[in-house]
Amino acid sequence: MSYNQEYVKDVIQNSGNKNIDDVYRYRLDIELKKDGFEGEERIVFILMNPSVANEKEDDPTTSNIISNVFKNESTVKNIVTLNTIPLKETYKNELNEKLDNLSNIEISAMMESNKEYFRTVFEEEETTKIVIATGDGRDRNAKFRELQAEMYSFMQEILKEKHQLLVYDINSIIEYGSHPQGKKYELKSVRFKNKVVLELM
Numbered sequence: 788m789s790y791n792q793e794y795v796k797d798v799i800q801n802s803g804n805k806n807i808d809d810v811y812r813y814r815l816d817i818e819l820k821k822d823g824f825e826g827e828e829r830i831v832f833i834l835m836n837p838s839v840a841n842e843k844e845d846d847p848t849t850s851n852i853i854s855n856v857f858k859n860e861s862t863v864k865n866i867v868t869l870n871t872i873p874l875k876e877t878y879k880n881e882l883n884e885k886l887d888n889l890s891n892i893e894i895s896a897m898m899e900s901n902k903e904y905f906r907t908v909f910e911e912e913e914t915t916k917i918v919i920a921t922g923d924g925r926d927r928n929a930k931f932r933e934l935q936a937e938m939y940s941f942m943q944e945i946l947k948e949k950h951q952l953l954v955y956d957i958n959s960i961i962e963y964g965s966h967p968q969g970k971k972y973e974l975k976s977v978r979f980k981n982k983v984v985l986e987l988m
Contacts, residue, residue, distance in 0.1 A: 790845045794857040796820040800841045801904070811873045811897065812837035813904040815849070817866040819857055829865040829913040830856060833942070835921045835935070836872040836882060846877075863916070867908055871921050871938040872931060873901045883928040898934060902941055909945055917946070 790798060801814040815837070832852055840849040849868065856866055874889075874897070876882035889897070908914055919942075924935045 788845050788850070789843070791850070791853065792820075794820055794853050798842045810875060811900075812841070812870070812875050813873045813901055814908065815840060815868045817849075817853060817868075819853070819864055819866065821857075821864055827864055827913050828860075828862045828915045829867060829911070830860060830863045830916040830918060831867045831869060831908055831914055832918045832920055833869050833871065835924060836870050837868075837875045838877045839875070840868075865913060867914070869905055869908060870901075871935045873897060873904075879926055883931065886928065886930045886934075894930075894934070898937065901938070905938075905942065906945065909949060 795817060797818040799816040800812060802811050838846040840846040852866060856863055874885055876885055924932050
């Protein structure tokens with residue numbers, strides 16, 4: 788489905804290589820349509836793995852994020868989505884199969900590229916809030932869970948030095964922030980990894 792033109796001004800996808808747009812998605816930048824808005828704040832959503840959203844096509848998770856941020860985050864003009872696993876696939880069984888078919892060399896290269904995108908986004912001065920919303924991946928295979936745990940450790944090391952960032956977890960009770968699809972966006976201050984975070988209810 789197409790993006791809601793009431794909310795979205797522009798979308799840029801970065802797959803690392805235009806020839807593999809349907810294989811990986813490392814970063815999706817969404818500029819909201821807030822005419823006359825001078826702020827440049829950015830909120831970053833860290834999700835599990837990308838589905839079908841790209842520069843022209845939306846998906847339910849991305850649509851829900853856009854709608855909630857547009858309506859409830861008055862100081863935010865830009866959204867970035869990152870993924871702990873950048874392999875594009877909507878269905879979990881097919882995703883597990885794709886991971887199993889990748890060689891160790893391919894997986895290592897994919898994850899190193901992904902970490903570089905995370906570093907870049909976390910360093911960019913426009914980034915003011917980070918939303919950890921991956922889900923726990925318990926219904927994914929062992930390789931997926933291993934790679935997601937690796938990315939969580941990587942994120943925590945970087946965020947220790949980013950005291951100016953607000954880090955948000957959808958559900959602070961569980962280890963992994965729960966997935967945002969279908970959830971109402973509501974801000975609530977909680978504590979997570981010794982940082983002030985925001986909670987989606």
